[in-house]
Amino acid sequence: MKKDRIFLSLGLKSGSELKYIQSALSENWITLGGPHVDALEKKIECFLDNKKYISALNSGTSAIHLGLILLGVQKEDEVLCQTMTFSASANPIVYLGATPVFIDSEPDTWNICPVALEKAILDRIRKNKIPKAIIAVDLYGMPYKADEVRNIANKYSIPILEDSAEALGSIYKGRQCGTLGDIGVFSFNGNKIITTSGGGALITSSDEVKKKAIFLATQARDDSPYYQHSEIGYNYRMSNIAAGIGCAQMEVLEQRIMLRKRMHEFYVDYFKNIDGIKILSETSDDYKSNHWLNAILIDPETIGGNNTKLRVELEHANIESRFLWKPMHLQPVFRKFPYYGGDIAEQLFDRGLCLPSGANINKNHKLRIKKVFDNFFKL
Ligand SMILES: *Cc1c(COP(=O)(O)O)cnc(C)c1O
Numbered sequence: 217m218k219k220d221r222i223f224l225s226l227g228l229k230s231g232s233e234l235k236y237i238q239s240a241l242s243e244n245w246i247t248l249g250g251p252h253v254d255a256l257e258k259k260i261e262c263f264l265d266n267k268k269y270i271s272a273l274n275s276g277t278s279a280i281h282l283g284l285i286l287l288g289v290q291k292e293d294e295v296l297c298q299t300m301t302f303s304a305s306a307n308p309i310v311y312l313g314a315t316p317v318f319i320d321s322e323p324d325t326w327n328i329c330p331v332a333l334e335k336a337i338l339d340r341i342r343k344n345k346i347p348k349a350i351i352a353v354d355l356y357g358m359p360y361k362a363d364e365v366r367n368i369a370n371k372y373s374i375p376i377l378e379d380s381a382e383a384l385g386s387i388y389k390g391r392q393c394g395t396l397g398d399i400g401v402f403s404f405n406g407n408k409i410i411t412t413s414g415g416g417a418l419i420t421s422s423d424e425v426k427k428k429a430i431f432l433a434t435q436a437r438d439d440s441p442y443y444q445h446s447e448i449g450y451n452y453r454m455s456n457i458a459a460g461i462g463c464a465q466m467e468v469l470e471q472r473i474m475l476r477k478r479m480h481e482f483y484v485d486y487f488k489n490i491d492g493i494k495i496l497s498e499t500s501d502d503y504k505s506n507h508w509l510n511a512i513l514i515d516p517e518t519i520g521g522n523n524t525k526l527r528v529e530l531e532h533a534n535i536e537s538r539f540l541w542k543p544m545h546l547q548p549v550f551r552k553f554p555y556y557g558g559d560i561a562e563q564l565f566d567r568g569l570c571l572p573s574g575a576n577i578n579k580n581h582k583l584r585i586k587k588v589f590d591n592f593f594k595l
Pocket of ligand 1: 274427
C-alpha cells in the first residue's frame with residue numbers, strides 16, 4: 217500500500233470554519249465584503265498591536281498590485297525587486313507597465329542585499345531613472361535586513377513595499393513582519409501559514425490609505441447615486457465566506473507558528489552534525505522567523521549528492537520537497553530586465569531544497585523523512 221504523501225505545506229482546517237460559514241449563509245452575506253471581512257481585518261489589526269490598518273483582498277498578488285498603485289507606481293517607472301522570490305512579487309510591476317529591476321540576495325537571510333540595492337539605485341539615478349519603489353521579501357518567513365534596507369530607502373526617498381506573503385507572525389527586532397515597509401502584504405493562499413482558501417491583505421499606516429485601497433478594490437465607485445467612476449477600479453475585495461475561514465484560522469495562528477518552529481528544530485537537530493548542509497536559520501536574536509518553509513543548502517562535494525538527487529529520493533518515499541524559487545532575473549519572462557548583484561541568489565537556487573514543514577507533520581512522518589536522510593547522508 218502506498219504510504220500517505222507528506223506535503224511541503226498544506227492548508228489545514230482549524231475546526232471552527234463551519235461556524236463562520238454557517239453564519240454567513242444564514243445571514244445571506246454571500247458576497248464580497250461583509251461582517252466576516254470586517255472582523256478578519258480587526259483580528260489582523262489586533263495581531264499587529266493595532267498599529268496598522270488592514271484591507272482584506274482576494275489574493276496576495278492583488279495586494280501587491282494595489283500596494284504599488286498606492287505608492288504611485290505608473291507606466292515606465294522602475295521598481296527595484298528582490299530577485300529571489302515567487303513570481304507574484306514581480307508580476308504586478310509589469311501589470312502596471314513599469315520595469316522591474318532585480319536585486320541579488322545576501323547570504324544571511326537570503327533576502328534583498330542592501331549593498332547590491334544601493335549600487336542599483338546609484339546606477340539607475342546615473343541613468344536618470346529614480347526608482348519608484350523597493351520590493352523586499354521575507355522569504356520562507358525569514359525577515360529581510362529591514363534596518364539596512366530602511367536606511368538606504370530613506371537616503372534616496374524611495375518607499376518600501378514589504379512582501380510578507382510568507383511571513384505572517386515573523387518578527388524583526390520586536391516588530392511584526394508586514395509592518396516593516398511603507399506598505400505591506402500578506403497572503404492567505406492555501407499553502408501559507410494560515411489560509412482563507414485564497415486571499416490576501418494590504419497593510420497600511422493610515423485609515424485614509426486603507427479606505428483608498430478598499431475603494432480601488434471595489435471598482436472605484438464615486439460617492440454618487442448612480443455608477444460613476446473617475447478612476448480605474450479593480451475587483452479585488454475578499455469574499456465574506458473566505459473571510460469567515462480566515463477568522464477561524466486566526467484562532468490557531470499562534471499554535472501554527474509554534475508547530476512550524478518545532479519542525480524547524482527537528483531539521484536543525486538532524487543537520488547539526490552533518491558537514492555540507494546549511495539550513496536557513498536566524499543569524500541573530502534580531503530575527504524570529506515563522507519558519508513557513510524549511511530550506512537547506514547542499515554542498516555536493518562534501519555530501520556526495522546534490523539537491524536533485526535528494527529530491528528524487530524523497531519523492532520515491534512519497535515525500536514532497538521543492539527547489540528554492542528560481543531567481544526572477546533567470547526567468548525567461550524577466551530575462552530582458554536589468555539585474556544588479558553577483559551570483560548569491562543563483563547559488564542558493566543551485567544548491568537549495570525546501571523540505572516538508574507543515575503543521576500536520578507527525579512523529580511517523582518525521583521517521584519517514586529521517587529514514588530517507590539517513591540513507592542519503594549515509595549515517
Ligand atoms: C504566495 C506569495 C505571493 C502571492 O500571494 P497569493 O495570495 O498567492 O496571490 C506573493 N509573494 C510571495 C513571496 C508569495 O510566497
